[in-house]
Amino acid sequence: MATSTTAVSSLIESTSVQLGRIRVLKQGIQQFDEPQSSSPKVGPVVYWMFRDQRVRDNWALIHAVDQANRLNVPVAVAFNLFDQFLGAKARQLGFMLRGLQQVHREIEDTLQIPFxxxxGEAIDTIPSFLKECGASLLVTDFSPLRQVRAWKEEITKRVLDCVSIHEVDAHNIVPMWVASNKLEYGARTIRGKxxxxxxxxxxEFPTLKTQIKNWDATNRFIDWGTLIENATSKGAEVPEIGWCEPGEVAARETLMGNKNGFLTARLKNYxxxxxxxxxxxxxxxxSPYLHFGQISAQRCALEARKLRKVNPQAVDAFLEELIVRRELSDNFCxxxxxxxxxQGAWEWARVTLVAHALDxxxxxxxxxxxxxxxxxxxxxNASQLEMxxxxxxxxxxxxxxxxxILEWTSSPQETLEIAIYLNDKYSIDGRDPNGYVGCMWSICGVHDQGWKERPVFGKIRYMNYAGCKRKFDVDxxxxxxxxxxxxxxxxxAETLLDSKVS
Ligand SMILES: Cc1cc2nc3c(=O)[nH]c(=O)nc-3n(C[C@H](O)[C@H](O)[C@H](O)COP(=O)(O)OP(=O)(O)OC[C@H]3O[C@@H](n4cnc5c(N)ncnc54)[C@H](O)[C@@H]3O)c2cc1C
Incomplete structure (x- = not known):
């Protein structure tokens, strides 16, 4: 996809978002009502929300609102619910939809932005919505996953020539393309950058200020109850979880709530x-909140940093995971x-895995x-059941x-496929760059180094039961x-009984 981050300043005037955070995927051709007219026809701004499902601390939303204010046009948020995305089940879909229901309420009530x-398929729904509302700018958030990139490429082809498309990295603290323009070898090569x-x-994030413009649209009622019921009954094989409440409010509570917030009560032991x-x-x-974008990693880092004087070791360790390791995963994907x-493993790892495939x-x-x-x-077995x-x-x-799993399957490729299948199916935070890299790190030595050669693993880092026993109380x-x-x-069982009784 042709993207430009260098000549952006001539194209975008954004008051609040650093330019490096925005990439122009497509520069729309200006249209005029009359052939002689000197003022271009400008339509609304649409933010296609995908990965960053929140109202607060969202650079993509901030940019969409900024642009709408500057062009003096309305702004709307659009979300496309796919029939299928990487095999999501009730667990993931329920969490996402309940979070989106809150986004809908908050964005319309507090910001008066329609949602x-x-x-269906975003490659159909998004271009047709842009056409219908006469939009001149589409803002999207960023994901490194191939499916999302392919949709964006297709949408770029399908939208009218007059529509510009801006991609904003609202997920990473340092935008992925600013942090590095190449595949990094490991944490040590990206950390300094x-x-x-x-x-x-x-x-700190700027405050969102919308200039309220009437959006000419009706029938915006969304029947969240039915949507959630349909999605969760279709994916009932992997039921929802009860211990982690979805949504932005719960995400903030988990980060810094008075009762058991991570920064308030738990950070010191991290x-x-x-x-x-x-x-x-x-x-x-x-991780569930970061995965669905219900909280911004930047907010987590800003709040954690305030506690560095009191808990330097814990804060540094947390920021290493939250920033360096997480952003390294996006770089890899x-x-x-x-x-x-x-195929994505480094050569030394592929060679050693292939050499030991028949062990x-x-x-x-x-x-x-x-x-x-x-x-x-x-x-x-216990860890599998925990998941x-x-x-x-x-x-x-x-x-x-x-x-x-590498020890128990007949090829490293099969190991990888099984690990990704299980992680994506059952983990609330699955289907994430961190998950793909986590599996690649464990099985294919990505971002790691070669270790003492041994059967089956070759030079891939080895872990065993005895090692775990030394580290924690296995029983x-x-x-x-x-x-x-x-x-x-x-x-x-109780929920099932309740639903039968009522
Ligand atoms: C095989 C395997 C599969 C994994 N699958 C996933 C997954 O599907 N989704 C997921 O988010 N993480 C995954 N991880 C990475 C890591 O285990 C989780 O991010 C972490 O356990 C999430 O719990 P937490 O938020 O309470 O962690 P914390 O330690 O509190 O970390 C805070 C945040 O830092 C980031 N982080 C922490 N560890 C890592 C890491 N090793 N790599 C990249 N980012 C990290 C995450 O965003 C995490 O939410 C996987 C790791 C492995 C080895």
Missing amino acids: FLFQ INNLLPDYLI STDRNNPLKPNGLSGL YYQPHYDSL KREHIYTKEQLEKGQTADPLW VHHGKMHGFMRMYWAKK GYIAYVKRLVGNTKKRK
Whole structure:
């Protein structure tokens, strides 16, 4: 896709958003009502919200509003609900739709910006909406995933010549394309680049000011109840989770709520507890919100940074994950077209994995056995069940979990496919660049280095049961997951009974 970040200043006047954060995907040709007229015909601005599903702290929304104010035209937000996106089930769809319901309410009530929801393929619905409302500018947020990039490319072709398209990186603190223009080898090669740019980009957000213009549209009623019911019953195989409330308000509460907010109550133990699967509260718990864009990573970093004087070690460790590791994942998925296959691994890793592909495995399990958690390893089974029933596996266990699959399947490509399939299907934060990179790191050594060569793994970093036993109370974790699964099943049975009674 032809993009331009250099000559942007002549094209965009944005009062609040740094220019580097915006890329022009298409420059529309100005249209005039009359052949002799000197004032161009300017239509409304539409923000196609995809990855950053929030009202607050959203650079794409800020840019859309800015542009509308400058052009003196109305602005609207459009969201397209796909029939299928990377196999999302009730768990992910319910969380997303409930969050969007809040976006709808807040954006219309507090900002008087209309919210349109479409169903079907974005390559059809978005261009046809732009045409219908006579829009002159489409603003979109950024995702490095290939499906989203392909849609944008197609939409760029399909919209009328008079429509401009601006892409805004509202997800990363340092915009992905500003941080680096190439595939980075690892955290050590991107860390300095990001840190040098943080003074420019880790800044407070401007206040959104909409100049209210009437949007000529009717029938904007959205029946969220039916939408949620349909989506969750269609994807009922993987039910919704009860422990993590969706939406921007709950996201802020998780970050800094008075009761059990991460920064308020839990941050101080982050550097010591975050690798202990028995202490899930040792982690922030923010990944579901970050994945759906219900909270901005920049807001999390700004608030965490305020506590650096009191908790320097914990804040630094958190910011390393939140900024460096997370933005490194976007870098990988954007610059590596094979971000979810063996082809995307570095050469040393491919060579070593292929060399050991035929090594004898102690056990070989099918995808079905793995999915049901039916291996000879009770620790692995517990982590699998934590993901299936709770919807989020502890971060430390995710590494062990993925690496073990390499030991139990007949090829690294199959391992990768199974790990991604399970992670995307059951994790509330799945289908994310962090997930693809997490699997690639564990199985294919991406962003890692070569280690002592051993059977099956070759030079890929190895993890085993004995190592886990040294690190944490393995039996305690297995018992904890058993209780978790028992409670989840009990709640599910009660809900089923309630719905039958009513
Ligand atoms: C096999 C495997 C699969 C994974 N799948 C996913 C996934 O589907 N979605 C997902 O968001 N993360 C994934 N991760 C990365 C990491 O495990 C999770 O981000 C983390 O456990 C989320 O919990 P938290 O928000 O409470 O973590 P915290 O430790 O509190 O981290 C805060 C935030 O920093 C970022 N972060 C933390 N660790 C990493 C990391 N290793 N790489 C990139 N960013 C990181 C995340 O955005 C996270 O929400 C995976 C890791 C592995 C090894």
